Amino acid sequence: MSRSGVTVADESLSAFNDLKLGKKHKFIIYTLNDKKTDIVVEKTSNEADYDTFLEEFPENECKYAIYDFEYELGGGEGKRSKIVFFTWSPDTAPIRSKMVYASSKDALRRALNGVATDIQGTDFSEVAYEVVLDKVNRKV
Template sequence: MSSGIGVHDDSLKAFNELKLGGGKKDSANYVIYRINDDKTEIIVEKKGRAADYDEFVELLPENECRYACYDFDYELAGGAGKRAKLIFYTWAPDTTPIRHKMVYASSRDALRRALNGVAVDIQGADYSEVDYDTVLSKVTLGKS
């Protein structure tokens, strides 16, 4: 199902900068997207560098849908080294009006297909579904 909502060029540019930044200290480690007020395009709402994962999660609004990408850093079991994976989030809180959720659900694929290099997809309707341990288990098991 497609909503006819497009992806703004800046949305792709921000994702490519995130992907190419690859964990560099001064580069962004997240991008949060929203649908513009005219409901015609998916645009960048904000991008930047969160100090840690919890700070990133706090940027997701309590009552509004968003899409996001995050450069997720984690330790391998047994101290076998560090890894990073790009994660795509579809954030649709239970408290969001159903019409708003439907627009985001029907527009998701337009953005997701354009983002090459995402390792894991996470859908969250509650903060517990996007907490660090939940996401880590999906990343390390390769499930989305």
């Protein structure tokens, strides 16, 4: 349970394990349920296009997301894959929503074992492909 009292729904963990172990999803979008008591799965997708993933981030609403980020290593070393955790909290989202998401993030983040990198986004420039690529490359 988080500081905000929000818990992680079992379906949220199952979807993550399906992505991590079963490669059934390319990304997962998480949101808070209507009562703001549980972090639940809003959407899963097999769509590999990064721009399609970014289209799931609304301009005025907070979300969490997991993305199986594939990239090429320089020097012909082949492809790598890292699981990236996104906290999307746009500047235009309501302050109360941003506070609940910020205080609930740790509950979800701790429950998801195997995440390589965390990305905090308040606008689209902070979640751009090149920014994420740079961050995952630094951890190699």
